Amino acid sequence: MCEFVCRSIRVQVRTTASFTREVEGGVQRVVGYFQTTPELINSSTNLDVDGIRSSLHSQVENFKARGSGFTIDIILEFTIVITKYRQLHRRSYIPSLKWPKNKHCVVNVRNEDEKCFLWAVLSCLHEPSRNKEHTNHYKPHLTSLKVSGIDFPMSPKQIPVFEEQNPEISINLYAVDPENTELAFIIEYLSSHKERQLHVNLLLFEEPETGKSHYTWIRDMSRLVAHRTNHSGKTYVCNSCLHPFTTKKAHDNHLSYCQSHPSQQVKYPDPADNILRFKSIHKQHPVPFYLVCDFESFLTHRIPSTTTRQMTSTRVAAGSARLTNIGLADSAVTVSRHTPNIRPRRHCTEEPTT
Numbered sequence: 001m002c003e004f005v006c007r008s009i010r011v012q013v014r015t016t017a018s019f020t021r022e023v024e025g026g027v028q029r030v031v032g033y034f035q036t037t038p039e040l041i042n043s044s045t046n047l048d049v050d051g052i053r054s055s056l057h058s059q060v061e062n063f064k065a066r067g068s069g070f071t072i073d074i075i076l077e078f079t080i081v082i083t084k085y086r087q088l089h090r091r092s093y094i095p096s097l098k099w100p101k102n103k104h105c106v107v108n109v110r111n112e113d114e115k116c117f118l119w120a121v122l123s124c125l126h127e128p129s130r131n132k133e134h135t136n137h138y139k140p141h142l143t144s145l146k147v148s149g150i151d152f153p154m155s156p157k158q159i160p161v162f163e164e165q166n167p168e169i170s171i172n173l174y175a176v177d178p179e180n181t182e183l184a185f186i187i188e189y190l191s192s193h194k195e196r197q198l199h200v201n202l203l204l205f206e207e208p209e210t211g212k213s214h215y216t217w218i219r220d221m222s223r224l225v226a227h228r229t230n231h232s233g234k235t236y237v238c239n240s241c242l243h244p245f246t247t248k249k250a251h252d253n254h255l256s257y258c259q260s261h262p263s264q265q266v267k268y269p270d271p272a273d274n275i276l277r278f279k280s281i282h283k284q285h286p287v288p289f290y291l292v293c294d295f296e297s298f299l300t301h302r303i304p305s306t307t308t309r310q311m312t313s314t315r316v317a318a319g320s321a322r323l324t325n326i327g328l329a330d331s332a333v334t335v336s337r338h339t340p341n342i343r344p345r346r347h348c349t350e351e352p353t354t
């Protein structure tokens, strides 16, 4: 068992800055809004402060390039938005490691030391036909893995170090959220090495009582997420989003799209709470009246010019509507619609499309 806690959050930086420049007769002032791409932070990935700084810097430079002579006057706002990363999917409660054992999808090596990461990797690379939980099968191969500079119990942050020293192996690490009352998987680490000869999917468990974590090997990803589909046979599971596909072709077609984006899940609103309402009534400002006008028109047949390459169309009014509300409290609403006789309003010209 290893003692560390794994959590996933997303971090985004938003900032507002005031820019000024000298113009004839005074100083022109404009406000710029900037934000970074949400960054996934978990037990295997640190916050990339340099990346955030670089992103904001390039955005500011782009902003300044749009209007010559602007310089930053003052930072008006600097906000770090931290949100809990959404679980990939969830279902029933996990009381213990009995759950994956019953699904026959995970190999949980019974180690007595703190090297469960290595045992889990070896159980994949040297899978025996039976008694897969016994370390005796894997002890002869223990020295084949290079672990220079890695501390045990091994943190997910050290997986890239492990991959660097073992260039034929790639690792993906998934975890079960112990605080959730439903079965929830999150991605702790997704290897950037997609073409390596040996790939290992690991599942990290945490004991809520002790806070200890434990690496296991996901022997059968299809069974792991079998409850996500009504398909009764084997499925082909995407490692990036854990979506099961019934055919290999559908899976392969999906990969190029999925791997170009961060892991994500589509979550629809609860049917009992799926209506968006305006709630900030107190932020409204009373106005003496308001007027809303709408006009519709369409273009008639295009007529080519005999002297130029231009086409001429006639824009014809199709209708208009006006809504006037005099006094919010009075609720005196006047609506009028008008559909004129079709007649030319104005001409417009455009280049021929052919």
Ligand SMILES: [Zn+2]
Pocket (backbone or CB within 6 Å): 238, 239, 240, 241, 242, 243, 254, 255, 258, 259
């Ligand atoms: Zn996917």
